[in-house]
Amino acid sequence: MRKQKIILHTIGWQGSIALASLLLLCQLAWGAPETTLAAPPQQLVFLGVHGNSDPVSVVMNNITYTSQAPDNLAGTGSVVIRVGSTTLPPIPNVPFSHVSVDSSGRANGLTYVFNNEQDVPNIFGSGVGLSIGIGTKLAFVLQPTPSLQLSGGAFAAILPFRDSNGNAPKLQLQSTVSLSENGEITIDAQNASLTKDTSAGGIKLPGCTVQASPMNLHYHHYASGSNKPDEFTLTIPSATIAVNLPDIVTQDEAPLTLDAQNVSIDQDGLVSFNASLNNANIYIPLAQPMGFGLTVTSAQFSMKNSQPQTVSLTCDITLPPSLSTTNNTSATIPNVKLSYNFANAMLPEDRAVALNRHIGTSNCGVGGDNLFASVQLPQEIDLTWNGLGLTLPTGSTVVVDFSSTKGDPAEKDPATGQPLPASWRGIFIQQATLTLPSAFQNNGQPAKVQVQNFYIDQNGVSGAVSLNNVNVDKVGSVNITLNDLAFDIGHNRIQDCRFDGNMKLPSLGGNLGLSGSFSNTGDVSLAIEADQTIQSQDFPCSLHISQGKVEKQPNDKWIFALTGQIQFNGNASVLSNATLDLTDLEVGSDGHFQLGGAWLNLNNPYDISLGPAELEIRQLGFGTDQQKGMWIGLTGNVKLSGDLPISVQGNFDGIKFYQHGPPSLGSIAVDCEIQHLVHVSGQVDFHKPDPPHGYNDSYLDGQVSLTLECLGSGTGFQAEFLVAKHAWFVGAGIQLPQPIPLGSSGLGLGGFMGAIGHNVKSANGVTSGIPKVDQLVPLSDQEIANGQTSWIFCAGIRLETMDQNTFWGDFTLTVSTNPLVIDLHGNGYLLDPVDNNHIPADPSKHDRVLIGDIYINPSAATFQASLAADINIPSRDHKIIHAGGQIVLHIDPNTQYLHLGGPIHADVGQYQLQIDNPIEIDLLNFASVKAAVDIDHTNDSFSFAAALDVEAGFHSSGSVGWGITLDYDVSASAYFKAYVSIGYNNGLTFGGFVAAGASASIELSAHIVFATVSAGLSAYLNGALGIQYQNDQLTASGDLNAGVSVDLPGVGTVGGNLDVGYTFTF
Secondary structure, eight states: OOOOOOOOOOOHHHHHHHHHHHHHHHHHHHTOOOOOOSSOOSSEEEEOTTGGGSSEEEEEEEEEEEEEETTEEEEEEEEEEEETTEEOOOEEEEEEEEEEEOTTSBEEOOOEEOSSOEEEOSGGGSSOEEEEOTTOEEEEEOSSSOEEEEESSSEEEEOSOBOTTSOOOEEEOOSOEEEETTSOEEEEEEEEOBOHHHHTTOEEETTEEEEESSEEEEEEEOOTTSOOOOEEEEEEEEEEEEEOOTTOEESSOOOEEEEEEEEEEOTTOOEEEEEEESSSSEEEEEEETTTOEEEEEEEEEEEETTEEEEEEEEEEEEOOTTOBOTTSSBOEEEEEEEEOBOSSOOOOSOTTSOHHHHSSOTTOOOOOBOOEEEEEOSSOEEEEETTEEEEEOTTOEEEEEOOSSOOOTTOBOTTTOOBOOTTOOEEEEEEEEEEOOTTEEETTEEOEEEEEEEEEETTEEEEEEEEESOSOOEETTBOOEEEEEEEEEETTEEEEEEEEEEEEETTTTEEEEEEEEEOTTSOEEEEEOSSEEEEOSSSSEEEEEEEEEEEEOTTSOEEEEEEEEEEEOTTSGGGTTOEEEEEEEEEOTTSOBOOTTSOEEEEEEEEEEOSSEEEEEEEEEEEEETTTEEEEEEEEEEEEOTTSSEEEEEEEEEEEEETTSOOEEOEEEEEEEETTTEEEEEEEEEEOOBGGGTBOSOEEEEEEEEEEGGGOTTOEEEEEEEEETTEEEEEEEEEEEEEEEOTTSSEEEEEEEEEEEESEEESSSOOOSOOOGGGEEEOOHHHHHTTOOOEEEEEEEEEEETTSSSEEEEEEEEEETTTTEEEEEEEEEESOOOOSSOSSOOGGGSSEEEEEEEEEEGGGTEEEEEEEEEEEESOSTTOSEEEEEEEEEEEOSSEEEEEESOOEEEETTTTEEEESSOEEEEETTTEEEEEEEEEEEETTEEEEEEEEEEEEEEEEEEEEESSSEEEEEEEEEEEEEEEEEEEESSSEEEEEEEEEEEEEEEEEEEEETTEEEEEEEEEEEEEEEEEEEETTEEEEEEEEEEEEEEEETTTEEEEEEEEEEEEEEO
16 A cells, blocks of 8 residues: 655635634733624534644535534534545535534534435545445544544445456445544444445455445555555455356356455555355356366365466366267366466556556466366267277276367367467367278177377367278178278268278188278269289189179169189199189178179180080189089080090089189080980989099099980980999889780789990999999009900889789899899889889889899809898888898808808897898887898808897877876886897807896876976896806806886985896806
C-alpha cells in the first residue's frame, strides 16, 4: 500500500470563528461585559477543523436554523463528507438538533440515518471502500480521537476486487466503523457475507472466481504522519472456486468448480489458497480438441503468494463420438492426471499500483504449458470405427497432449516420421493392435496387426501401417496369405491400401501370386502377377502363368483365369518333360480349379506311348480322391500299338497324378477288332505294372461286348477282355433265351461259355476253376524271353432243368499249355432261378450251391478232385439253416490226402481247436455243429485226425414296465469240443482231448424316480481232459475252472472262482 501525505489547509467559515474568538478576547481584555453570539455559524464543522490537513472531514453547509441557542443549535443543512481526496456528494436537508460548537469551532451532537446509498470507494487509495446504505447511522465521538462512526443498516465494505461481471463485491458489516479525523480507520469483519446484490458474481482472483460466505476482513489505515503501511487481510475459511484452466477449452466455457480452504489475500495483494474438487465425475465437453470430453474425478489447485503450487486434475478422457468400444459405449481413457508447470509467480504487472488494479484484472490469470501426460493404461481399451478396431493393451503407454504450445518428443507424424506441430492436441498412441477391416480374415476372425505411432485428435484416428508376413489367410472370399500390407489411416479413413500375397492352389500344390488394394468403402480389388511360375509341391509339374484375368462374381466370389503352360518334369512317368498349353484355366476363391464338372480343353493335343496303346492327350482336369488326395488328370483318345493284330478307336478316361500315391491310368472307351477272330466294344481299364505278381509292364482289361466272326455276323454277347504287350485274353458267355431240351432227360442246354488267351497266367497261382480276367496277369517280357509262352482255352455249357429253377449249373473244361493243365469245373445251383444276366454265374450271389472240380496236371503227375456245398435255407440273406463243407482228394508223387472238411488245426495242451472248411450245420446262429476228418500221407508219414465242435448260445435284452422301468440282459452259452489223432512218422504218435463248458449271466436295472438300482449274477464252468503220446512219452492233463459273481445294490460285486489243473507225464 502507498503511504499518504497529509497537507493541512483551512476553509472560510472556520476562519470566521477564529476571528470572532479574537475579538471576544479583546473585549474581555478591555473589560467589556459578557454577551452571546451575534449570529450562528453559517457552517458547522464536525470533523476536519484543521482543514485539508485533516484526512477526514464532515461539514454542514446551507444551514437553515430553527434554534440558535448555543447549546441547542437546530435546523437543516447539507452534509459534505470527505475521506482523503474523495469528497462525497452533499447530503441535502439533513435535520439536526442539540448541536453545540466548542471553542475550537468543532461541532458535535449530529446524528443521521441514511435514506439513500453513498459509497466511499478506494479509501486512501487502498482499493478498500465503504458502502453506506439505507438505514446506516452516522454519529460522532470526540474521545479518544474525534471520529465519524458508521453502523447498522445496509452498511458494507467495498472489497478491492472485481467479480465475474467486473463489479466490486461488497462485504456486509455488522460492527461500527470509525473514521478518525486524523485518517485512522479500522475495519474488522468476522464471518461476514457478501451483500445480496454482489454475492452472485463472486470474487475474481488470479486464475479463478471465488464464491464464498462467510469471510473475514481486516483493514487498518494508520493516522496521518505515522508512516505505517496499511494493513489488509482477507481470509476465507471455506469457499467455492471456479477455475478456467488454461489450454482446456470447453464448449460451454464453464469453469471447473472446486472446494477451497484458507483463501487469503495479504496487504501486498498476494493470494494463497488450497482447492480440490467438490463434486466427482463432472463432465466437461472440450472445444479443443473438439469431440473430446473430460470426466473429472479429482482436482487440486493450490496457490501461495500468487505462486501456483499445484494445478492438476485427474479425469477420464472420453474420445470423440466417432470412436466407440466393442459394446457400443463411449471410448474412454481412464485415470489420466493432467498437471501444469509454472516458472513464475502470478504477480501484478506493476507492484506499485493499487490492489484493485492488480487483483482480478484480465491479465492476471493462471497460465502454464506442458499440459500433457504419459499414461500407462490400467486396462485394455478396444476402439472401433468404420469397420476398423484399435486395441490399446493393458500396461501400454499413451501420451495425452492438450498443450497449445508444446508437444512430447514421441509425437511424430506416422506418415513422415516428423514431429507433430507444437499446437497439436490429442492422444498419441505409441503401440497398439489394429483390427483390420472384416474383409481381412485370419482363422475366420478379423485379422489383427501390431502398429506404432497412431494418434487420435478431433479429426479421428490417424496412422500408417507397413508390415511383412501378415497373419491374414483370407481377403474377402479369397484364400490368400499376405506377404506385405501397407496403408495409411487419415482422419478415420483408409488411404492408399496396397497388399500382395499368395493364394494356395490345393489342386496343384503350389501358390498363386496376387496383389490388391482396399478402399475406404470396403471394396477389394485383386490382380494376378504376370509371368510367374508355380512349382507344385505335390505333383511332378509346374504351372507357368504368362497372363491372368480376375473377375468378381455377384455372390462376392472371385474367378481367376490363368493362361500359360503346365510343364511336367522328369518324374512324371509317361509325361516326362511334356509341356501342355492351356488358356483360361479358372481358379475359384478357395484356390480350387473351376471346371464346371468338365475338363479343360488343351490348345494343342499331346501324344504319348503307353506300351500296348498310344494316347492323344486333349484335356486337363483336377479332382479329389478320398484315399489318395488331390489329383491332376489328363485324358483324350486312344489307339493300340501296331505290333498286335488289333485295330481300335476309342476315348481315353485319363492319366491321374495323385497327391498321396503313384500315378494311375483310368478306363478306355474302346471299339476294336482282333483280325479274323472277334470284334470288341466296351470299357477297358488300364493297369500299371505289377512286379509282385511277375508282370513289369502296363496292360489293359475290362468288360466288353463282342461279336464273334466265327459264329456269323451279328452274333453278340458280353465278354471279358485283356490286352497287353505280347499278351491277350478274351472270355465270353452267351445265355440262350430258352434252354434247348436234351432228349427226355428233363435237362436243357441253356448257354455256352468260352475263352482264349495268349501269354497270360493266374495272378495267385491257382490254375483250377473258370478263368476270369480279374484273376489273370500277362506274362512278363523275361518269361516270354525264357520260352514260357503259353495258351489257354476254355469251353463250357450251362445245363438246367426245363423249369429253369430246380437245378442248373455252369460246366467248363479248361486247357492251358506250358505246362499242360486240364481242369473240369462245375457250379450247380439247387432250387434257385437261373441267372440270365451272367454266364458263368457268381456262386457267392446265390443261395444253394454245389461246386465240383477235377484238376489234372500230367507234367507234375497231379490229380485233385473236390466237392463243396453252400446251402442256405430259405436264402443267403435270411438264412435259418446253413449247411456246407468241402471234400478234397489230392494225389501227387509226394502227397496224398483226403479231407472231409479241414484241414484241422489243434493244440492238445491248450485244448484249442480250429477247423478250416468244416462240414457244418448252423441253426439260426443259435447252435452249430462243425466236423472234419483228415487222412494224409506224405512220403513215409501217415496221419489220421477227426474233430467235432458243437456250440450253442443265446442272448436277449430289453425292458419291461410295471410302474417302474426294468432293463434286463440275459445270456447263456455252452460248447463241446472233441479231437483225436493218430499218426506214424518214424514212430507212433497219437493224442486227443475233450473239452466242455457253459456260462450264463443276468443283469437287471430298475429306474426308480431319479435313481437307478442295478443287480446282476453270472457264473461259468469249464472242464477239459487231454492225452498225447509222442517220442515215447505219454502226457495226460486236465483242467477245471468255475466261477460265480453277484452284483448287489449298495454292496457291490461279490464273487469267487475255482481253477484246478493237473499234468502227468509217463
